[in-house]
Amino acid sequence: MVTEPIRDLKQRDAPTPRRIPLSSPDVRPLLAWILPPLIALLLVAVTVELWVRVGDVSIWVMPRPTGVIENFFADFGRYFSEGMKTLAVSLGGLALGTAAATLLAAGVAHSQILERAVLPIAIMVKVTPVVAFIPLFIIWLGYGWYPKIAIAALITYFPVLVNAIAGFRDIDPRMHDFFRSVDASTWEIFRHLRLPAAVPYLFASLKISVTLSLIGAVVAEFFLAGHGGLGAVVWIEQNNLRLEKVFAAVLMLTLIGVTLSTAVFAAERLLSWRIDQPVSAS
Amino acid sequence: MTTTTTRAAPTAPLVIKHPIEPDAEPAVRLHDVRLTYVTKEGALLDAVDPTSLTIRAGEFTALVGPSGCGKTSLLRIIAGLTPPSGGEVQVFGQTPKDAQRHKRLGLVFQEPALLAWRSVEDNIRLGLQLNPRETHSSTDVNQLIELVGLSGFERYRPAELSGGMQQRAALARALAIDPPLLLLDEPFAALDEITREQMRYELQRLWSISHDPTEPPRSAVFVTHSVAEAVAIADRVLVMSPRPGRIIADIPITTSRPRRPEHEHSDRFINDTAIVRAALRSPTTTAVPLDAA
Numbered sequence: 001m002v003t004e005p006i007r008d009l010k011q012r013d014a015p016t017p018r019r020i021p022l023s024s025p026d027v028r029p030l031l032a033w034i035l036p037p038l039i040a041l042l043l044v045a046v047t048v049e050l051w052v053r054v055g056d057v058s059i060w061v062m063p064r065p066t067g068v069i070e071n072f073f074a075d076f077g078r079y080f081s082e083g084m085k086t087l088a089v090s091l092g093g094l095a096l097g098t099a100a101a102t103l104l105a106a107g108v109a110h111s112q113i114l115e116r117a118v119l120p121i122a123i124m125v126k127v128t129p130v131v132a133f134i135p136l137f138i139i140w141l142g143y144g145w146y147p148k149i150a151i152a153a154l155i156t157y158f159p160v161l162v163n164a165i166a167g168f169r170d171i172d173p174r175m176h177d178f179f180r181s182v183d184a185s186t187w188e189i190f191r192h193l194r195l196p197a198a199v200p201y202l203f204a205s206l207k208i209s210v211t212l213s214l215i216g217a218v219v220a221e222f223f224l225a226g227h228g229g230l231g232a233v234v235w236i237e238q239n240n241l242r243l244e245k246v247f248a249a250v251l252m253l254t255l256i257g258v259t260l261s262t263a264v265f266a267a268e269r270l271l272s273w274r275i276d277q278p279v280s281a282s
Numbered sequence: 283m284t285t286t287t288t289r290a291a292p293t294a295p296l297v298i299k300h301p302i303e304p305d306a307e308p309a310v311r312l313h314d315v316r317l318t319y320v321t322k323e324g325a326l327l328d329a330v331d332p333t334s335l336t337i338r339a340g341e342f343t344a345l346v347g348p349s350g351c352g353k354t355s356l357l358r359i360i361a362g363l364t365p366p367s368g369g370e371v372q373v374f375g376q377t378p379k380d381a382q383r384h385k386r387l388g389l390v391f392q393e394p395a396l397l398a399w400r401s402v403e404d405n406i407r408l409g410l411q412l413n414p415r416e417t418h419s420s421t422d423v424n425q426l427i428e429l430v431g432l433s434g435f436e437r438y439r440p441a442e443l444s445g446g447m448q449q450r451a452a453l454a455r456a457l458a459i460d461p462p463l464l465l466l467d468e469p470f471a472a473l474d475e476i477t478r479e480q481m482r483y484e485l486q487r488l489w490s491i492s493h494d495p496t497e498p499p500r501s502a503v504f505v506t507h508s509v510a511e512a513v514a515i516a517d518r519v520l521v522m523s524p525r526p527g528r529i530i531a532d533i534p535i536t537t538s539r540p541r542r543p544e545h546e547h548s549d550r551f552i553n554d555t556a557i558v559r560a561a562l563r564s565p566t567t568t569a570v571p572l573d574a575a
Contacts, residue, residue, distance in 0.1 A: 174395035177363050181389045182459065183382040184412040192412070196399045273399035273439075 063244040072248040078233075079252040085229040087256055089145065089217040093152020094210060101157040102202070105164030109194065110186070115165075126158040130216065134223045144227060152216035156209035163205035166279045167198025200276035203268040210260045218253065230256075302499075302517065306339040307375045309463050309501035310360055315369035317355050328526035329355050332369060335520070335529060339374075339462070340499030342489060344512035344519045346558065352527025353505045354467055360503060361387055361465050373463060374498070381463070385409070385416045386497075388456035392468040394448035396440040402451050403427065403436040409459040421458050429488060430454040446477040453488060460494050464502040471507065478508075482515045483543060490539070509562070513554045514546055521561040531561035 045065040051057065052064045072079060104122075108115045130151060137147035171193050179189045221231025230249045237245035268275060317330040330352040337343050345353045358364040359371060362378025373381035381387050388409075396405045406427065410417050427433055430450040440448050449469060456464060469485075470478045485504075492500050506512050512519045513535055521531035535554055537545060545551055 172395050174391045174393060175397065177358075177361075177391070178389055178395060178408075178455075179412060180363060181361055181382055181387050182385050182409050182412050183379075183416070188412050192408070193397070196397070199399070 060241050063247055067244050068247040071244045072251055079248055082228055082230050082233050083252045083256055086217050089148045089152055090213040092149040093216055094156050094213040097153035097156035098160050101160035102164050105161050105168055108165050109168035122161055130155045131219055134220055143224060148217060148220035151220040152213045155216035156213045159205040159208040163201040163279045164198055167201030168194040171197050200272050200274040203272050204276040206264050210264050211257060214257055302338050302340040306498045308336045309339050310337040311372040313370040315359060315366045315371055318367040331526040331528040333529055337501055339501055342502045342517045344504045344506055344516035346506055346509060346512045346519060347522030348524050351522045351524050353522055357465055357467050357503060357505050361389060385459045386461050386463055388461035388464045390452050390456045390466045390469040392471050394452040396448060396451055398440055401437050402432055405451055406454045406458050409455055421460050423458060426454050426458060446473050457488055460492060462497040462500055464489060466504045468505050482511050486515050509555050509558045513551060513558060519558050533557055
């Protein structure tokens with residue numbers, strides 16, 4: 001908060017805006033943030049390693065963590081390239097689902113009739129387990145990228161829809177009055193008032209849907225195991241009982257998930273004017 | 283207020299004109315305008331009784347009355363934001379919708395209502411950006427920012443400013459389109475007393491400055507709770523009765539301009555406020571207690 005300017009501003013130096021720096025050059029807080037989970041993770045790995053070695057647990061039940069890491073790096077090329085496929089499906093679905101949901105929300109925010117017509121269908125699709133559509137999508141869209149992207153899109157659209165509708169409607173009524181008082185068009189009201197107002201809501205929903213899209217991609221890949229992706233790797237290696245490879249693929253999925261979520265958080269801090277919690281998607 | 287006059291010194295073609303022009307097209311003409319709400323229970327609620335009113339070009343009119351008396355409703359009817367239930371509204375001889383279309387209305391609300399994601403300067407430019415076909419104002423936004431005392435704060439976000447500064451930005455936004463009619467709905471109600479007293483004289487100064495010589499001198503309709511504020515700034519104080527609102531007194535304030543804060547200690551000011559207060563308390567208005575919401 002800045003205090004009221006004194007009456008004669010010219011005699012004062014123009015104040016420089018004070019902002020909270022986004023990244024602190026001091027790494028100590030970062031270490032304090034990163035070290036505890038890292039140590040905990042290491043402890044779990046060491047415990048499992050000891051359990052497998054000392055207890056002589058069968059490799060068909062639990063592989064050694066060191067073996068998983070070894071395999072992960074030894075076959076890194078495969079996990080990386082299959083991971084890129086999964087990432088492509090996930091991002092494709094996220095883009096499609098988010099775009100469709102945002103467009104639909106824009107319509108719904110402007111029309112009560114459209115809301116009453118469309119929302120029940122949207123909720124019906126949402127409460128139906130999306131996985132059940134996979135066999136249908138394979139029949140309709142062929143054995144390839146499209147059914148996988150469709151599943152990822154279908155699983156992500158609902159949180160975005162709900163949040164975008166809330167965002168497009170969360171406008172200051174007096175601001176709306178101001179826009180009307182200069183005869184602003186519906187498009188101008190959308191472009192300069194509703195859309196920016198919805199940005200924090202959209203980011204909040206992206207935080208949910210980005211992980212959902214990855215789930216959708218992996219589940220779809222189970223069904224289309226011949227078409228690659230980390231889901232397919234997990235499926236195939238599980239059938240071959242090569243658990244080290246299953247775990248290595250899961251590790252790659254974890255890395256992709258962390259990267260995606262971090263990217264959304266970073267984009268939010270960069271692009272959003274307010275940080276929000278998502279509206280409940282129920 | 284000496285600094286005020288130096289800052290207002292015309293560096294660009296500023297036209298300072300505030301004499302009322304009785305022969306010009308009136309700024310606002312209401313004929314039998316009334317407003318009736320339908321409540322949730324289905325009952326009819328009269329918010330504004332049939333009201334006829336003419337506000338001349340260049341006239342600064344204050345609208346005072348108890349809470350809920352329909353002051354804001356009347357203002358919204360003039361602005362074309364609430365359609366009246368009956369009667370006729372003309373703004374510069376046009377419908378309020380046409381006045382909106384030609385950007386002849388400058389709105390300021392009780393809360394600043396700025397866009398949180400835009401800087402102060404971009405908020406002020408908003409009115410110029412919207413409906414661009416009608417943007418022919420020669421307003422120099424930088425000069426306007428200086429006039430409202432926000433130089434150096436152009437890149438700040440509204441949340442980084444105090445309430446008074448936010449309201450100045452809102453005032454500048456309304457003035458940026460250089461509207462011949464300012465509509466102000468209790469613009470200083472949310473401010474502290476000291477800022478409030480300052481702002482009424484800033485408003486007087488800003489109201490009197492216009493860039494567009496083709497437009498009539500600027501008029502204003504100023505809704506307020508404060509009798510002192512109304513008498514200090516207006517040419518005319520209209521007193522409304524409690525709901526259903528109706529204008530029960532029309533009191534001219536003839537003190538010459540520019541008015542200064544010292545004037546508020548003069549006998550004339552005290553006398554004028556007494557007249558307005560008496561009208562607010564008059565027997566015709568006290569069927570419902572004045573403090574009733």
